[in-house]
Amino acid sequence: MYKKPFDRKAAAAKRPFIKKNSDSKVKTPVDKKAPEENDNSFVEENLKLIGRNAVLEALKNNVPIDRIFIKKPDSDETTPARLEGTLRVIEAKAKENRIITALVTKEKLDSLCEDEDSNHQGVVAVCPAFPYFEVSDILNFAKEKGEKPFVIVLDELNDPHNLGAVIRTADACGAHGVIIPKRRACGLTAGAVRSSAGAAAYVKVARVTNIVNTLNELKKQGLWIACADFDGESLYEAPLTGALAIVIGGEGGGIGPLVKKNCDFTVKIPMKGKISSLNASVAAAVVMYEVVRRSHA
Numbered sequence: 001m002y003k004k005p006f007d008r009k010a011a012a013a014k015r016p017f018i019k020k021n022s023d024s025k026v027k028t029p030v031d032k033k034a035p036e037e038n039d040n041s042f043v044e045e046n047l048k049l050i051g052r053n054a055v056l057e058a059l060k061n062n063v064p065i066d067r068i069f070i071k072k073p074d075s076d077e078t079t080p081a082r083l084e085g086t087l088r089v090i091e092a093k094a095k096e097n098r099i100i101t102a103l104v105t106k107e108k109l110d111s112l113c114e115d116e117d118s119n120h121q122g123v124v125a126v127c128p129a130f131p132y133f134e135v136s137d138i139l140n141f142a143k144e145k146g147e148k149p150f151v152i153v154l155d156e157l158n159d160p161h162n163l164g165a166v167i168r169t170a171d172a173c174g175a176h177g178v179i180i181p182k183r184r185a186c187g188l189t190a191g192a193v194r195s196s197a198g199a200a201a202y203v204k205v206a207r208v209t210n211i212v213n214t215l216n217e218l219k220k221q222g223l224w225i226a227c228a229d230f231d232g233e234s235l236y237e238a239p240l241t242g243a244l245a246i247v248i249g250g251e252g253g254g255i256g257p258l259v260k261k262n263c264d265f266t267v268k269i270p271m272k273g274k275i276s277s278l279n280a281s282v283a284a285a286v287v288m289y290e291v292v293r294r295s296h297a
Contacts, residue, residue, distance in 0.1 A: 008224065008239055011264055049125040050113055052086045059093040064128050066187045068094050069112060071122035072103045087122055098182060098209060128188040133204040135214060138177030139221055141204060145176075148243040149223055150291065153179045155211055155259050156250035157280055160186045164195020165281035166248070171199035173288040179206045179214060185250070215262045218245050225263040227255050228287050230276070232266025240267070240291045248284045 049055050049065075058065060070091060073083050083091055094101045112124045142149040152170050157163055163186045170178050186192060187207065193200045208214045215225050226238065227247035247263055249255035260266070269278065269286050278286070 047127040047129070048112060049127060050123075051119065051121045052090065052123055055090055055123050055125045056086065056093070058125060058127075059090065059097060059099075062097075064132055065094075065097075065099050065125050066128055066189070068099060068101045068123065068125045069104050069109060070101055071106055071109055090123055100183065129190045129193040130188050130200050130205070132188070132207045133177065135177075135179060135206045135208065135217065138179070138204050138206060142176040147174075147176070149218075149221070149245075150175045150243075151177055151179060151218065151223065151245040152284065152288065153211065153215070153225075153245050153247045154181075154185065154250075154284075155247055155255050156181060156185045156253070157248070158184075158186050159251055159280070160189045160191035161195045162186075162251065162279070162281040163188075163192040164197075164200070166284045167192070167196040167203045167205065168199040169281070169285040169288055171196075171203045173292050175203070175288065177204035177206060179208060179211075179245075181211050182207050182209050211256075211259050212262050215245070215247070215259070219264075224265075226287075227260055227263040227266050228269065228283055229255055229260065229266050230268055232268045235267045235269050235287060235290055238265065238267040240287075241294050244291065246284070246287050246291070248280055248287070251280050 049058050049063075055068060068090065070083065070087055073087075082088075091101055106122075109120045109122065109124055112126075113120050138151060139149050150173075152166060152175050154163070154166065157166070157180065163180070167178055180187070188200060188205060196203075219225060221243075223243040223245045224239070225245045225247060226240065227249075228235075229249065232238070247255060247259060255263075267287065269283060271277075277283075
């Protein structure tokens with residue numbers, strides 16, 4: 001089926017509210033960056049915060065946390081299951097900060113602490129291997145380099161190996177940063193960092209609460225949003241130039257309908273064989289290098 005090529009001028013007329021302002025910061029809901037004044041011990045690979053005081057202090061000081069594991073409350077026929085004391089406070093603060101919590105067995109907590117000489121007291125928090133940045137840091141980085149922003153947005157990518165591979169390619173292609181969602185997606189785990197082959201130390205990764213809101217903020221900063229999916233115009237004919245954000249979907253369902261609706265245009269990778277799709281990180285690499293090729297054309 002023939003698809004009319006994307007017309008940037010016509011599309012721009014449909015979003016007249018967009019005004020590029022390179023001096024303004026993107027105020028999108030993202031996790032707070034791990035500031036230098038915070039204890040650097042909170043940003044170590046494979047870091048786990050064990051015990052109630054450690055987790056509570058981390059929550060109070062906005063230390064980046066990927067997930068908190070809390071021991072399931074004991075219950076019987078006469079006593080309802082309910083978290084007690086400090087654990088209830090931790091769960092409430094985690095919910096307030098939109099941090100994922102999981103109620104698990106004591107055995108699960110014990111296994112998380114098997115290499116630690118410490119009493120978990122019913123709670124363990126797992127922290128990212130590297131600190132997250134804000135979206136504005138990514139855009140400011142492009143501005144400092146005197147380049148048009150080139151950003152990779154990942155919609156619900158769950159495999160840490162895929163995330164690490166995307167970060168590695170983003171570094172090789174000169175992308176200014178990678179944006180991932182806070183929920184239903186892999187974070188900067190030790191596995192993702194290892195798969196990046198060191199690139200995680202150089203690529204700015206921002207973790208946001210709402211991908212759709214973030215895309216709209218990027219539009220206000222003058223970026224065009226392209227998503228890679230099965231329909232749309234050919235990757236080799238699409239207008240992949242200028243300030244650009246590329247959206248890559250997750251391993252299972254691809255790009256969500258609402259996210260796709262808020263992209264400016266869709267590109268597809270021509271497939272000649274019997275298999276209709278590529279691994280997410282491979283697809284991301286193909287699209288990123290086409291952007292690189294255009295910049296050198």
